Amino acid sequence: MSATTTAASAPLVRRKPPADVRRRRFLLGVANHSLLIVTAALFLGPFVFITLTALMTNDQALSAHLWPHPFRWQNFIDVFHKSPLWRWTLNTMIYSSLATLGLLLSSIPVAYALARVRWRGRNAVFMVVLIALMLPPQVSVIPLYVMWAKLHLVGTLWPLIVPSWLGDAFSIFLLRQFFMTIPEEYLDAARVDGCGEFRILITVVLRLAKPGIAAVALFSILYTFNDFFLPLLYTIDSPSHWTIPIGLSQFRSLHQVQWNLTMAATLLVMAPVILLFFLAQRAFVEGVTLTGVKG
Amino acid sequence: MSLTRAAEAGAATTVAPAVDRRAAKRRAAWRRRGFVLALMSPWIVGFSIFFGYPLVYSAYLSFTHYDLISAPHWIGLANYRYLFGTDQQVWPAVKNTLWIIAIGVPLQVLFAFGIAMMVSRARRGVGVFRTVFYLPALAPPVAATLGFVYLLNPATGPVNTALKHLGIDGPLWFQSPGWAKPSLVLLGIWGVGNVMIIFLAAILDVPQHLYESAELDGAGAFQRLRWVTLPIISPVILFSVVIGVIQGLQYFTQAYVAADIASGQASQAGDQTVNNLGYPEGSTLFYPVLLYQHGFRYFNMGYASALSVLLLAVSFAVTLVIIVNSRRWVHYAGAA
Numbered sequence: 001m002s003a004t005t006t007a008a009s010a011p012l013v014r015r016k017p018p019a020d021v022r023r024r025r026f027l028l029g030v031a032n033h034s035l036l037i038v039t040a041a042l043f044l045g046p047f048v049f050i051t052l053t054a055l056m057t058n059d060q061a062l063s064a065h066l067w068p069h070p071f072r073w074q075n076f077i078d079v080f081h082k083s084p085l086w087r088w089t090l091n092t093m094i095y096s097s098l099a100t101l102g103l104l105l106s107s108i109p110v111a112y113a114l115a116r117v118r119w120r121g122r123n124a125v126f127m128v129v130l131i132a133l134m135l136p137p138q139v140s141v142i143p144l145y146v147m148w149a150k151l152h153l154v155g156t157l158w159p160l161i162v163p164s165w166l167g168d169a170f171s172i173f174l175l176r177q178f179f180m181t182i183p184e185e186y187l188d189a190a191r192v193d194g195c196g197e198f199r200i201l202i203t204v205v206l207r208l209a210k211p212g213i214a215a216v217a218l219f220s221i222l223y224t225f226n227d228f229f230l231p232l233l234y235t236i237d238s239p240s241h242w243t244i245p246i247g248l249s250q251f252r253s254l255h256q257v258q259w260n261l262t263m264a265a266t267l268l269v270m271a272p273v274i275l276l277f278f279l280a281q282r283a284f285v286e287g288v289t290l291t292g293v294k295g
Numbered sequence: 296m297s298l299t300r301a302a303e304a305g306a307a308t309t310v311a312p313a314v315d316r317r318a319a320k321r322r323a324a325w326r327r328r329g330f331v332l333a334l335m336s337p338w339i340v341g342f343s344i345f346f347g348y349p350l351v352y353s354a355y356l357s358f359t360h361y362d363l364i365s366a367p368h369w370i371g372l373a374n375y376r377y378l379f380g381t382d383q384q385v386w387p388a389v390k391n392t393l394w395i396i397a398i399g400v401p402l403q404v405l406f407a408f409g410i411a412m413m414v415s416r417a418r419r420g421v422g423v424f425r426t427v428f429y430l431p432a433l434a435p436p437v438a439a440t441l442g443f444v445y446l447l448n449p450a451t452g453p454v455n456t457a458l459k460h461l462g463i464d465g466p467l468w469f470q471s472p473g474w475a476k477p478s479l480v481l482l483g484i485w486g487v488g489n490v491m492i493i494f495l496a497a498i499l500d501v502p503q504h505l506y507e508s509a510e511l512d513g514a515g516a517f518q519r520l521r522w523v524t525l526p527i528i529s530p531v532i533l534f535s536v537v538i539g540v541i542q543g544l545q546y547f548t549q550a551y552v553a554a555d556i557a558s559g560q561a562s563q564a565g566d567q568t569v570n571n572l573g574y575p576e577g578s579t580l581f582y583p584v585l586l587y588q589h590g591f592r593y594f595n596m597g598y599a600s601a602l603s604v605l606l607l608a609v610s611f612a613v614t615l616v617i618i619v620n621s622r623r624w625v626h627y628a629g630a631a
Contacts, residue, residue: 106337113334136545139607140349166341228548245437
């Protein structure tokens with residue numbers, strides 16, 4: 001069998017493809033690149049037009065002109081005068097940092113128990129975590145709203161933060177996947193050295209799963225930065241607690257603000273995420289590919 | 296430590312060590328159980344409060360009339376009778392949600408796959424292209440939606456201005472009941488970067504020798520795509536369809552923001568009392584938007600609970616089908 005394989009593949013290795021095949025490959029490559037460049041331009045288009053509009057005067061933004069004349073950089077400063085963007089940013093940072101901290105502290109032990117400790121019912125519990133992860137948040141939102149209303153906490157950020165301190169299904173799932181990849185030998189070595197299970201978690205597992213933990217933190221920051229549904233429910237009637245997405249969605253109706261300022265604000269909101277991406281590009285791409293989830 | 300204990304036990308009489316060992320084992324088992332319980336405790340508490348309790352309570356509320364002010368008042372099946380019989384908005388909302396899943400998800404997968412194929416074949420600039428196609432996925436949904444409502448602004452938006460230069464009268468996009476959902480699909484395709492990245496990684500992972508042996512067997516480019524690339528990355532495709540369906544069932548943010556901004560634009564007064572949900576003419580009233588309307592605009596908590604019970608039943612069925620079948624896909628991925 002091996003003889004036939006070598007016989008078949010030998011000529012292919014030695015022979016250079018004939019000229020017509022090479023030409024066809026070259027033309028296909030050109031076609032592929034052209035199509036790619038056109039598609040890429042279409043994908044960049046919205047960013048370009050948002051930026052151009054953000055630099056226009058209001059009159060221009062309402063006209064059919066596509067190029068700003070003159071460029072009005074002042075818009076980016078006006079956004080801060082016309083709206084409490086700083087306040088929204090502060091609220092988002094409070095929500096994001098407290099939720100991310102709580103989510104890591106509460107989800108790591110759970111994920112460890114599901115990944116590296118053997119106990120009866122473990123798979124069933126993991127299944128329940130998966131189901132909880134897949135169900136829409138809308139199925140539980142009515143009773144939770146009633147609960148927070150009874151606690152007089154509607155109109156604050158607490159209904160957004162507190163649940164993260166009690167285990168987050170998505171983070172548990174992700175961390176479990178990362179913990180599973182740690183070779184058992186490392187843990188055995190630690191056990192032989194007399195480490196308790198808890199010290200193994202702290203010293204061995206956490207150190208080895210650092211990229212995974214970073215990815216989970218990154219996803220949490222992104223999620224809290226983008227989250228709209230829950231902040232809308234709990235903070236819409238309390239403008240001093242608005243997060244960035246809520247503030248931005250209300251931006252135009254707030255003071256009859258114009259499109260040029262709205263686009264300037266939109267750009268300012270997109271900027272931190274895109275900056276974060278360029279700073280942590282590897283973590284992003286690896287995180288998305290490894291987990292294959294979440295937008 | 297356990298070694299020394301075993302040695303001590305071995306030195307003692309024959310009956311005592313057995314009892315002693317069994318007791319030690321039992322103690323260790325209890326310690327272990329306590330350890331697991333301690334580790335799991337955040338989830339146990341969180342799951343009970345934020346998942347178990349709400350499901351039970353909303354099942355109860357769905358049989359009541361409740362406006363948050365006076366106590367829930369039992370009305371039997373009235374909410375469900377209204378849901379399945381009288382409410383004129385339920386069926387359109389269900390249809391809208393099915394539409395966005397049936398049209399939006401396949402288009403997203405198709406675009407993600409096409410772009411990933413093109414990027415994987417690029418000889419140069421793979422990193423640059425990957426970044427360009429991924430960037431829109433990073434744009435926060437509210438910001439992206441605002442941008443699109445402006446871009447697709449019928450009168451003076453850049454898209455219709457550009458179309459006019461080509462001699463085409465652009466549609467009314469978010470202002471027209473027929474074009475509002477397609478506009479949302481466009482927005483979804485723009486943000487397809489996450490899926491594209493996953494596809495790209497899967498395509499680049501296909502072993503090169505499989506292509507070579509297919510080529511030896513005389514397979515053309517299309518046949519290699521059909522018989523090599525597609526089967527090997529099929530688990531990833533299925534996975535992205537699953538995620539798309541799950542996200543489709545909870546589709547809310549983009550629909551809410553687009554309807555809100557577009558309606559505010561139409562009525563220059565920006566009157567907040569106008570019902571902007573589902574604008575224009577209920578064409579963007581998706582099921583979660585309907586639930587939001589009854590729960591948090593009308594504060595009809597009982598009826599909104601009935602809506603959420605139906606959503607729970609449907610998504611639970613979808614989830615179970617996925618989990619039961621996912622074993623096959625995972626196995627498939629492992630075997631490939």
